[in-house]
Amino acid sequence: MSLVSHLRCVCCDQKYPPRKAGFTCPACGPVEGMFDVCYDMDAVAEQLTLSDLLNAPLSQWRYGPLLPLETRHAGRDWPIGWTPLTESASLASQIGVKRLRIKDEGRNFSGSLKDRGSSVALVRAVDGGAAGVACASHGNAAGSIAACGALAGMPAYVFVPQGTASGRVTQILAYGAKVFLVAGTYDDARALCARACQRFNWYNATVAYNPYIAEGAKTLGMELAEQCFADPPDWVAVPVGEGSSIAATWKGLDQLRQLEIIDWRVRLLGVQAGGVAPIAAAFHKSELTEVSGTTVADSICVRAPLDWRKAVSAVRESEGTFITVTDTQILEAVRQMGSRAGVFAEPAAAAAVAGIAQAVRNGIVDRRSSVLAVCTATGLKDVAGAQAGLGSALRVAADLDAIEPLIVGG
């Protein structure tokens, strides 16, 4: 039995029993009434101690008592989570901090942090006897749902906005999912997906709308807690689109603190692209205003985010802040992460490092700080998206004399 006690609406604070409730608060509706999944923490404390963790598998399933799943669930052998930390002294000195670690979520099953939540969604879809699973996405969540759908043997249907990078679409097709390229924005794709799920009895695995996805996503924070156990960073920087990932990162860290597995806190730095920064604006104004800009960081281009309340309160609780960065800064960070840390990040993922660099310049992050950037996805899915900041290859004859003049000056 899972140890979920109730669902709480983050808008009106009403509590609902988990079995009867849908995905969003009936009083507040599917745009405002996002649920937070709550646990019987006394029961969790009996099943999740430091010594339990010593023997637990090196995947996100090690946090079983804090997941909304039965103990012996269908996904328990899926290889999700436990991604590496990479430290780079070279990148740290370039952006002007004492230490810099990167949590490389590009090393997840389908290449992004979305696998954490998608796997939980698929297990629940299987348990609930759904006819299929669906989601709206910019590509990473869709790729992840498609990959987990393949693991689960469940048909997957994904809705992505037209203009989604072809590498992303190809990856999804390889997993055998049906891809709908929707004429419209991500927000349009999300609305269409919700209606299709109703009509065709698919399980709706869209980030933020489905509250159980964040429960998988929070294992990112739990892993950080363990991997930085005796050596916590001062700041953790997370790129923000819907707001789910940063809120979930905080929730994971916070739940392990409640269980007294760690006794420290970090400050969160939420990073948005300057053109599309509604949550950064809401952090300062406490209300959301829809925006209309765009950014090279497609995975965080969410103009009307659902999880802004969760994101704002997580960052407030952490005594952190939000920052915005330009596309030029983001592309520069792609180059810096690749050339100094050996991590190829997609633009949205590199925004974390760009955000730290900007926060150092603004005096928000002290130069003596130890910081951790979450690299949310690999750059390999959308190679064209990264290209603008990287210069180009050199065309040469197959001749040593032809390359020599090109080497001088690097």
Ligand SMILES: *Cc1c(COP(=O)(O)O)cnc(C)c1O
């Ligand atoms: C989903 C995603 C994010 C942001 O997560 P939100 O929950 O939408 O805030 C950041 N980077 C990448 C690469 C993503 O795929």
Ligand SMILES: [Zn+2]
């Ligand atoms: Zn409500």
